[in-house]
Structures are given as structure tokens and as C-alpha cells.
Amino acid sequence: MTLEIEITNKTFILHNTGALYWTDKKMLLLSDVHLGKVSHFRKHGSAIPNNAILQNFKKLDAVVKHFEPESICFLGDLFHSSLNKEWILFEQWVNNTGIPLILIAGNHDIISPHKYEELNIAIHSEWILDGFLLTHHPENREGFFNLSGHVHPAVRLQGLGRQFLRLPCFFRNKNQMILPAFGEFTGTYIIEPLEGDIIYITTKEEVIKL
Template identity: 40%
Template sequence: MIINIKGEELVLSQQRAIYWTSKKMLIISDLHLGKGAHFRKAGIQIPVTLNTADLNKLTALITEFSPDCLLITGDMFHHQMNSEAELFRQWRLQYPLLKIILIKGNHDRLKPEDYSGLGIETYQKELLAAPFRFIHDQPELTDEYYNITGHIHPGVTIYGKARQLMRLPCFYFGKNCAILPAFSVFTGLSKVKAEKGDLFYAITPERVILIDQVK
């Protein structure tokens, strides 16, 4: 799905990512690397393959779009360096020329030397790249920048004619702010409080589809 925001072409990928065409930038949110290992350490059995699946999905996106930059709007790592974060280190070696930028989220607690060792450029609060502000959570105040955020893992419910329903991850675009779906499959879905004119782009198994806007 290709849309236009503030005069810029954005490609909404079925793989839960946005590609900013003019900047050759791939944008994702809430990767939560290491979440499975963090839970397993607490005695909760989570499949190791979840983290590998997310990295494989990221590889497919880089192959498809050939971005110069990968930008993560927060929660790249779920907690601290662990075995799954080490998997990312090995993955990173495949793309030495890829610039990676992280806008820190509430789960990003690695040491500065850990980020630099992985070749990741970090921003504590936000990154301004006109016409967009990249930030983890939606700011209360608005200005001339259009906010692109993550954090809440937006989902939308689709109802069928026979009363069946399906909850799907989605991209949300409001008047002043967009919210990306969580990139990781190991996340829940949250309902977004929408206003008239807001748009939801649901991610189905086949494609990205526009859901009727709030009337």
C-alpha cells in the first residue's frame, strides 16, 4: 500500500514496516529483541524461533527495499543483552553499510557501549527529519512536524457478515500522528482511540488494506 503524507511517499509493507522512498529509509517499531530470552530466564517457556522469525522478516525487507538506513522508533531491545541480542549481533555483520538509528523506548536499557558495539546510533527522545518527527510515544503537543510513533502495538477488529471477527495488527494515521504496528510477532494488540478522519490500514495475511475511516 502506497500513501502520501506531507508530500512524502510512504510504502506500508505487509511485514509491519514503512519504507520512506525519498530517504531510502526503512522504519519499524517495537522489535523487542531478547524478549523471549528474558521470559525464559523467568521460567516462562517461549520458543527461541520467535526471535529468529523477526530477524528473517527484517532480512526479507532489506532484500526487497535495499534501504540506506533502518530506523526503529523505540523498544528495539526488550531488556538487557542476552542470547537473543547476540543473534542480532551476528545478523548485523551481514549489513556493515546499513545505518541503524534507534529512538530509545521504555524497554531500551542497554549500555551505551552495547549500542555502539552493534553499530547503532541512538537518540534519547526524538529525531526530526522534516516533515516528520520520529518518537517512541505520541507527544501531547503538536507542531509543524508529523509524528511517527510506536509503543502501543495498534490493532483493529474486522467483522464478517456471519458475525465472525478478526483482530489484526495495523498502521494508524491520524491528523498529526501515525502509529506503527509492533514489528515483533511476540506482542499483543491495543485499541486506538480514533477520531473522525483517522485511517487504519490493516495487515492481513495477503496484503495491507484500508479500513473504513471513523465517521
């Protein structure tokens, strides 16, 4: 379910849901949850079961219960669209969780910052913390290790015969790590790792370093 790694002498734990836990800070980092996406697509005629709305919240509850973090940082694209009925569920989740929340705004985060401020959620365009640069879009900035999302990274692995598996992954190189999308209803983007890059694939049961 988890894999412990070191980044610049700091300990992090990768979770098979796509969550990243920073042990020193007791902080949970998540990217691309895309709350509201199910309601958005249902509104426009997509045949998605209504109970699918709750799956992201169940996933959030499970990973919070597992790590018991003291804070949660969302690395962008927390909410997929403009306000819809999932915002009410999000408000309830925030109030029930009772953990300080930080949002690094992403391209899908178009809801007014005031709505987040009403929930005591801190919003930043980026956040520098102990030599780490937290952003939504990947950045390569000298002197910092970048933690980001946005890409929804995945790799394509060959299985038996001509079968191929498409698996989400954490992508890491010398100066950055890109988290997989945490949301249940998100696509993936196949990346082609270069020499020296590190891939940690996520399955339903575990995290595996390739």
C-alpha cells in the same frame, strides 16, 4: 504486500509486516521489534519454542531484502529486556546487514547506549527530519508530522456470525502515524478511530485501507 501513500507530499510505502519505507530517504522505519523477548520469557519459565528466537531475524532479513534500504530507523523498543543471548544474534545481524542504523530509544530500551555505540548504531531520544518528528511515544507537536510506535495499534473487525478478527494496523490522523509492532511476539492494543482518522490494516498478504 505493500501500499503506497502520501504524507505531507512525501511518498511512503506500507508493508504488511508493519514496516514503513520512506522512498525519498531510502529509509526503512520499524517499531517495537522487541528482540530478546523470547529469551526473556523462556528464562522465566514460559513454554516458547527455542526456534522462535530466529523468527524476528528472518522477518528483518525479508523486509530488508524487499526494500534494500540505505538506512534503518527503529522507533523504539528494539530490544525488550536486559542483555541475553539474543544480543549476540543481533550483533551478528548488524554486522551482516552492513546498513547504517538509528535507534529512537523506547521505554524497553534499557541496555546501555555504549553497547549500541560499539555497533555504530546512532541513538536519539527523538529525531527531526524534513518536517517529520520521529519518536517512540506518540506526540502531537505543532509544525511536525509525528511517526511513532509504542501503542501496538490494532482494530477489531466483525467476521461471519459472532466471530471477530483482531488485526494490527497503521493508525493515521492529521498530524501523526503510529506504526504497528514489527516483532513477532508482541501483543496489540485495540484502538477506536475517530472521524477523520485513517486505518491501514495489515494481514499476512497485504495492507488494506479501511
